[in-house]
Amino acid sequence: MKKIDDPRIAATRSAALDAALGILQDEGVPAVTHSAVNKATGISRSTLYRHWPETKRLLIDTFKHASGPSKLKPAADGPLRADLNWHLTHLVTALNETPWAKIAPQIIASATMDEEAQILLNELMGERIAFVENTFIAAQARNEIVSGAPIRQLVEMMISVPYFRKLILGATLDKGWMESHIEMICSLAENPVPE
Amino acid sequence: MKKIDDPRIAATRSAALDAALGILQDEGVPAVTHSAVNKATGISRSTLYRHWPETKRLLIDTFKHASGPSKLKPAADGPLRADLNWHLTHLVTALNETPWAKIAPQIIASATMDEEAQILLNELMGERIAFVENTFIAAQARNEIVSGAPIRQLVEMMISVPYFRKLILGATLDKGWMESHIEMICSLAENPVPE
DNA sequence: CTGCTATAGTACAAAAAGTATCATTATTTG
DNA sequence: CAAATAATGATACTTTTTGTACTATAGCAG
Numbered sequence: 001m002k003k004i005d006d007p008r009i010a011a012t013r014s015a016a017l018d019a020a021l022g023i024l025q026d027e028g029v030p031a032v033t034h035s036a037v038n039k040a041t042g043i044s045r046s047t048l049y050r051h052w053p054e055t056k057r058l059l060i061d062t063f064k065h066a067s068g069p070s071k072l073k074p075a076a077d078g079p080l081r082a083d084l085n086w087h088l089t090h091l092v093t094a095l096n097e098t099p100w101a102k103i104a105p106q107i108i109a110s111a112t113m114d115e116e117a118q119i120l121l122n123e124l125m126g127e128r129i130a131f132v133e134n135t136f137i138a139a140q141a142r143n144e145i146v147s148g149a150p151i152r153q154l155v156e157m158m159i160s161v162p163y164f165r166k167l168i169l170g171a172t173l174d175k176g177w178m179e180s181h182i183e184m185i186c187s188l189a190e191n192p193v194p195e
Numbered sequence: 196m197k198k199i200d201d202p203r204i205a206a207t208r209s210a211a212l213d214a215a216l217g218i219l220q221d222e223g224v225p226a227v228t229h230s231a232v233n234k235a236t237g238i239s240r241s242t243l244y245r246h247w248p249e250t251k252r253l254l255i256d257t258f259k260h261a262s263g264p265s266k267l268k269p270a271a272d273g274p275l276r277a278d279l280n281w282h283l284t285h286l287v288t289a290l291n292e293t294p295w296a297k298i299a300p301q302i303i304a305s306a307t308m309d310e311e312a313q314i315l316l317n318e319l320m321g322e323r324i325a326f327v328e329n330t331f332i333a334a335q336a337r338n339e340i341v342s343g344a345p346i347r348q349l350v351e352m353m354i355s356v357p358y359f360r361k362l363i364l365g366a367t368l369d370k371g372w373m374e375s376h377i378e379m380i381c382s383l384a385e386n387p388v389p390e
Numbered sequence: 391c392t393g394c395t396a397t398a399g400t401a402c403a404a405a406a407a408g409t410a411t412c413a414t415t416a417t418t419t420g
Numbered sequence: 421c422a423a424a425t426a427a428t429g430a431t432a433c434t435t436t437t438t439g440t441a442c443t444a445t446a447g448c449a450g
Contacts, residue, residue: 005449008395008397008448028304028308030224034438034439043398044399046397046441047397047398055438101307102307108300108362109224109301110223113223121363122364125364153356156364157356159359160355163363164354164355168316168320168355168358170306187383188383200417201416201418203416203428207427207428238429239428241409241428242427242429248408394449395448395449396445396446396448397444399442399445400441400442400443401440401441401443402441403438405437405439407434407437408436409435410432411433412431413430414429415428416427417425418425419422420422
């Protein structure tokens, strides 16, 4: 009885979220409104309101649309420096060459106000953290790093510094910086912290 | 001729920004409007528009009002662990016990869209970075750390991890974590990174 | 083809943003 | 103290935006 797969639904949804994402990048969260999407796409306001009765839902879906499917891969076959280099390159590329550097701060700010944004942010970050963590665990299994290495803290250092430099300081994330960053992390992983 | 110091100006400005700050904490950037401040304070809209002709200026001033005057002190008289502990305690306190954890993400997100917010953010962060950096430089002068220590990177690690944990992961910043964080930083500062 | 339903269009109501004018009131200055 | 001055509050108005309701059209499924 029901038309469960009308292609128009996916089409308008996709077109609307594409436009909303562009608006989010260019003008920020307050500009992501039904009317703005209407002006950008020609999709009528009534249709947009049917898809997203609340502005908040439109924004959350735009965030999800922006993050898209994950492109993370295991990369834990060693050696450690190579794996870490892969992970850091992946993160730096996302921050330098995708809209992520503009989208992420908006999600982070929304997460302080909104439960759903908080959950989305945790999913996105948790995935990356888990992958890097597995890299260290694998390296530990191969005896590349000391057995008592504080893996969780190493993971957080690995990821937090590029985010801080890019989002908060507006600093560059270049090849030279990446190399010395990895070297410092490895130095901590390979030598026991003295008591 | 001119009345250069009418106390009413400072009074309304202060009352309006107090209310705007509360609104910013509770409902985020989009809610910081002249009308919202009017409802919260009773200050007439016409007066508010005279003080801040553009909404953007109201928001920036609210940011500045939130950050307030700096409370950083030198704290570079050693030993290094004590100085770092002072700095980290100061930062963690700001993140745990003031509205800063809610305000900072809003400023960071605004900074990606707005030049003035970017400048304000750089000032706020630059001040803290400079203080921590001076701590390391002083420790180096006292021969507490190796001469080739990568001070700038140590400073960024010192600061970025607590921000990342609090703002992005929503994790706790407790006493135990602080101690091991400082220990890792010191380990890097006291031992030369092997080539 | 026929029925269903997503979309577009229109109209409308409510709220908010922004501007302008004027009376009132508090403060400065002489 | 008294007058000049400037800030505030109140009101009115225009424009824009938001949100809702209803209708006609057009595309898709069965």
